[in-house]
Amino acid sequence: MPWSNNTGGGNKGPWGNPNGNGGGGGPWGGGGPSGGNQPPDLEDILRKGQDSIKKVLPGGGSGGFSNSVIAGVVIVLAAIFWLIQSFYQIQPNQLGVELVFGKPKTEISSPGLHFHFWPIETVEVAQVTENRITIGGTATRSGAGQGLMLSGDQNIVEVAFAALWQVADPGAFLFNVADPEEMVSKVAESAMREVVGRRPAQDIFRDDRAGISEEVRAITQTTLDTYGTGIQVNRVTIENVAPPREVADAFDEVQRAEQDEDRFVEEANRYSNQKLGAARGEAAQTREAAAAYKNRIVQEAAGEAQRFVSVYEEYAKAPDVTRKRLFLETMERVLRGSNKVILGSDGGGGPGVVPYLPLPEIQKRANSVAGGQ
Amino acid sequence: MVNRLPIIAGVLAVVGFILYSSIFVVNEREQAIVLRFGEIKRLIKEPGLYFKVPTNIVETVQIVDDRLLRHDLDDITLQVSGGKFYVVDAFATYRIEDLALFRERAAGNIVRAESLLRTRLDDALRGVYGRRGFEAALSEERNEMMREVRDLLRPQVAAFGLAVKDVRVRRTDLTPEVSQQTFDRMSAERLAEAERLRARGREAEQRIKAVADRQAVEIVAEARKDSEILRGEGDAERNRLFADAFGRDPEFFEFYRSMSAYEQALEDTGTTLVLSPDSEFFQYFSGDTVLPKANGQ
Numbered sequence: 001m002p003w004s005n006n007t008g009g010g011n012k013g014p015w016g017n018p019n020g021n022g023g024g025g026g027p028w029g030g031g032g033p034s035g036g037n038q039p040p041d042l043e044d045i046l047r048k049g050q051d052s053i054k055k056v057l058p059g060g061g062s063g064g065f066s067n068s069v070i071a072g073v074v075i076v077l078a079a080i081f082w083l084i085q086s087f088y089q090i091q092p093n094q095l096g097v098e099l100v101f102g103k104p105k106t107e108i109s110s111p112g113l114h115f116h117f118w119p120i121e122t123v124e125v126a127q128v129t130e131n132r133i134t135i136g137g138t139a140t141r142s143g144a145g146q147g148l149m150l151s152g153d154q155n156i157v158e159v160a161f162a163a164l165w166q167v168a169d170p171g172a173f174l175f176n177v178a179d180p181e182e183m184v185s186k187v188a189e190s191a192m193r194e195v196v197g198r199r200p201a202q203d204i205f206r207d208d209r210a211g212i213s214e215e216v217r218a219i220t221q222t223t224l225d226t227y228g229t230g231i232q233v234n235r236v237t238i239e240n241v242a243p244p245r246e247v248a249d250a251f252d253e254v255q256r257a258e259q260d261e262d263r264f265v266e267e268a269n270r271y272s273n274q275k276l277g278a279a280r281g282e283a284a285q286t287r288e289a290a291a292a293y294k295n296r297i298v299q300e301a302a303g304e305a306q307r308f309v310s311v312y313e314e315y316a317k318a319p320d321v322t323r324k325r326l327f328l329e330t331m332e333r334v335l336r337g338s339n340k341v342i343l344g345s346d347g348g349g350g351p352g353v354v355p356y357l358p359l360p361e362i363q364k365r366a367n368s369v370a371g372g373q
Numbered sequence: 374m375v376n377r378l379p380i381i382a383g384v385l386a387v388v389g390f391i392l393y394s395s396i397f398v399v400n401e402r403e404q405a406i407v408l409r410f411g412e413i414k415r416l417i418k419e420p421g422l423y424f425k426v427p428t429n430i431v432e433t434v435q436i437v438d439d440r441l442l443r444h445d446l447d448d449i450t451l452q453v454s455g456g457k458f459y460v461v462d463a464f465a466t467y468r469i470e471d472l473a474l475f476r477e478r479a480a481g482n483i484v485r486a487e488s489l490l491r492t493r494l495d496d497a498l499r500g501v502y503g504r505r506g507f508e509a510a511l512s513e514e515r516n517e518m519m520r521e522v523r524d525l526l527r528p529q530v531a532a533f534g535l536a537v538k539d540v541r542v543r544r545t546d547l548t549p550e551v552s553q554q555t556f557d558r559m560s561a562e563r564l565a566e567a568e569r570l571r572a573r574g575r576e577a578e579q580r581i582k583a584v585a586d587r588q589a590v591e592i593v594a595e596a597r598k599d600s601e602i603l604r605g606e607g608d609a610e611r612n613r614l615f616a617d618a619f620g621r622d623p624e625f626f627e628f629y630r631s632m633s634a635y636e637q638a639l640e641d642t643g644t645t646l647v648l649s650p651d652s653e654f655f656q657y658f659s660g661d662t663v664l665p666k667a668n669g670q
Contacts, residue, residue, distance in 0.1 A: 067378070101422035102400035150546055152511055155559050175401040177441040186443065186464055190543040197511040197545065201559075227441050227466055227538060243563075246556040250563035257567035261574030268578035272585030279589030283596030290600030294607030301611035305618030311629065312621055323628060330632040331654045339645035342655070 085118040093129045095170040098122070104171050126170040130234060133185045134162045135192070148244055149193050155201035156247075160240040161213075163188040163220065165233045172230025180229045184220070187227075188236065191219035209238045395427035397434050404439040406472050406481065407432055416472045435481050441466050441538060444487050444494070450548060451499045457507045458551065462544035465494050465526065467537045475534030490530050494540070497525040510545050518542070 089112070090096045096109030099122050109123065116123055136147020136159055147158045165184050167173045173180055195215045196204060204212065217236040224231050243251040315322040399405045399420050407415040407425055409432045417423060418439070425432040445464045452458055467490065469475050469483075479486035501521045502510060510518065523540040530537055547555055619626040639646075648655065 099401060099420075101420070102398045102403070103420040104401050148546065149544075150511060154508075154511065154547075154555065156547070156552065156555055175440065178438065178443065183443060183466075186445070186543055187541065190464075190541045193544055194515055194542075197515060198513060223539070223541070229441075243559070244556065246553075247559045247563065250560035250567075253567045254563050254570065257570040257574075261570045261577075264571075264574035264578040265581065268581035268585075272581050275582075275585040275589045276592070279592040283592045286593070286596040286600045287603070290603035294603045294610070297604075297607040298610045298614070301614040305614040308618045308626065308629065309621070312618075312625055315625055315629075316622070319625075323625075326629065326632055328654070330636050334635050334639045335646065335654075338639060341645060341647045342650055 082118065087113060087115055088123050089113055090125065093127060094125050095128050095167070096123045096125045097171050097174060099124065104175060106171075108170055124170075124174050126167045126173050128167045128170070130164050130166045131181070131184075132162050132164050133181070133188065134160070134239075135185060135189050136160045149196045151196055151201040151204060152198050153200040156244050157196065157201050157204055158240070158242045158244050159192060159196060159204070159238065161188075161192060161216070161236060161238045163217075163233055164235045164237070165231050167230060168232035169230030172228050174230075176228040176230065180231060183227065183229060184224065184231060184233070187223045188216065188220045188233070191216045191223065192236075194219065204241055205243070209241065213238050391427045394429065395424055397423055397425065399423060399436070402438065402440050403436050404469070404472060406435040406437060406476050408435065408476075413473055413476060418472075435476070437469055437472060437475065437481060438483065439469065441468055442483075443467075444490055445543075446491060446494050446498070449495060449498065451502050453502050453505055453507050453510060455506055458548045459502065459510060460544070460546045460548055461498060461502070461542060463494065463498055463522070463540060463542045465490065465523075465537055465540045467530065467535045469534055470536035471531070471534035473534070474532065478533035486533060486535060489533055490526075490535060493526055493529045494522070497522045497529075497540075498542075500525065515542065515545075 088096070090109050092111045094111065096114065098105045098107075098109060098114075098116050100120060102122075104124075114123070136149075147160050148156055149159050151157050163184060177183055192212075195212055199212070213236045217233050220236065221233045224233065242248070315326075397405070399417050401420045403420070405417040405423070406413060407417065407423075409426070414432065425434060443464050443466050445462070447462045448460060449462075450458055450460050469486070475481055475486065479489060501518050505514065505518065509515075519540050519542055522542075523537055526537045526540060546552070619630075
């Protein structure tokens with residue numbers, strides 16, 4: 001009697017609560033807004049529960065009736081508990097695998113409500129969302145150079161990358177491998193180091209990140225497949241490839257040198273453009289000057305020749321007169337502006353005049369004339 | 374009736390306990406060894422529901438992991454042939470294959486088995502790296518080396534029931550001392566590269582400037598050449614024009630040009646001319662030549 005009583009009470013205690021929620025919704029729902037004095041409410045409920053049990057026990061009169069009632073209640077509660085355990089839900093981001101006595105079924109439980117015979121059957125759920133593992137990020141600098149890798153030419157590079165993976169085969173994922181997440185991380189890191197180790201550092205810095213990513217992904221996938229992890233590696237993304245801090249300055253120096261190189265060349269181009277422009281200008285000027293000279297001289301010559309021809313044509317008509325006239329006109333013009341000394345050469349004056357030229361005097365006068373003009 | 378209830382309950386409890394202690398479930402993740410008085414009686418590799426003699430007095434069940442397990446071996450410093458050192462992280466993946474051996478040699482204890490595995494993995498790695506040069510560990514040989522370690526490891530750990538699936542080297546790094554040297558060398562290389570780039574820039578600069586200078590000179594020279602040719606053409610044309618014109622009467626040309634030249638040379642220069650009255654210009658100056666003629670006329 002005390003034992004069955006205990007069992008009944010014990011059973012009712014924890015299980016009655018979710019079940020009793022429907023019935024107890026009244027006092028709970030009313031208690032909340034009315035005053036919020038919860039401790040008395042709880043005590044109240046407990047007391048009510050005890051009362052109802054007591055009411056059933058002595059109120060029934062005969063023990064057989066009370067026992068069967070308890071057994072009935074226990075059975076109903078057990079059935080409810082069993083049903084709750086036997087129905088399960090799979091969320092959209094999950095897949096489930098049912099096991100019969102620990103042996104997995106081949107079919108996969110897709111999202112939705114499912115039923116299984118608990119506890120003969122149990123269910124294991126795998127998350128199929130895409131997961132991301134970051135390896136060697138700069139954020140985890142404290143990890144003593146987790147991202148520092150040795151390249152093929154024995155340089156050290158710092159690589160931060162992420163692997164995106166998801167569960168492709170829940171059965172394999174759940175049961176084949178211990179700690180599959182960590183396995184992805186280790187295998188991916190190993191693959192990355194392997195690939196980096198095969199290449200010279202410059203390759204890794206400059207180009208072919210996509211190639212490296214794909215190679216790492218392929219190696220990781222193959223390895224995980226041979227382990228039977230049921231994991232699919234969707235992508236490996238290289239987030240950062242950088243020289244280690246210790247040599248960053250020297251690498252920056254190269255960048256600066258590249259800039260300098262370009263600057264030198266551009267400066268030279270500037271000089272070149274200036275110089276060539278000036279030269280072309282000068283060349284054009286020289287050419288034009290020559291063309292001008294040619295044209296001028298030809299035109300002048302043509303004019304002069306024509307002038308001569310014209311004069312000659314007139315001359316040919318009366319050569320003697322014209323000749324004389326030309327001579328006299330010229331002499332006239334020449335002698336008009338000149339100092340003239342006329343010496344009779346042999347007028348009969350014996351020795352005549354000694355022709356003395358006061359050269360300095362002449363020079364002076366020439367100077368004064370020049371100065372006057 | 375009231376007194377019977379505890380008895381029924383007790384019987385049920387005993388039956389339940391006997392049932393409970395006589396069945397066991399082996400999960401997909403697990404395998405099991407059934408021992409009867411310490412003797413290995415059954416090895417269970419398949420998951421499912423199994424029965425045994427009730428209670429643990431006669432038969433005990435030892436559940437053993439049946440998944441692929443990984444053992445990490447981190448930060449071991451090992452020497453390659455030639456005396457240099459690497460710091461290596463590696464891991465081996467393995468499965469407990471032979472339950473009987475595993476129970477006998479490793480006491481069915483995974484920690485103990487791993488410590489046995491660890492020494493052998495360490496040993497195999499050292500052996501394989503010791504036979505290779507410094508460069509090999511970074512090269513294509515890496516896969517070969519991993520396979521070699523695995524093949525070395527397999528028979529050794531098979532002795533205590535483990536089957537090595539794979540051995541992978543995760544990290545192959547330089548020791549910290551060597552790392553510093555490597556950083557220094559990388560720095561030096563980069564700085565050399567920087568200087569090479571700068572020198573290349575200066576070289577290009579000089580070349581471009583020199584080419585520009587040369588081209589400038591060439592352009593000017595070519596223009597001068599063209600200029601001289603043009604001037605020559607002009608002069609030639611001038612000569613031709615003059616020759617054509619003056620060739621009609623060279624004697625008159627001489628006279629005409631002389632007249633022009635006298636005028637140009639002497640006009641308005643204030644030159645003192647000493648003239649003889651005998652010259653043609655003064656032909657009529659003295660009178661004696663004129664009068665007779667006049668008289669004669």
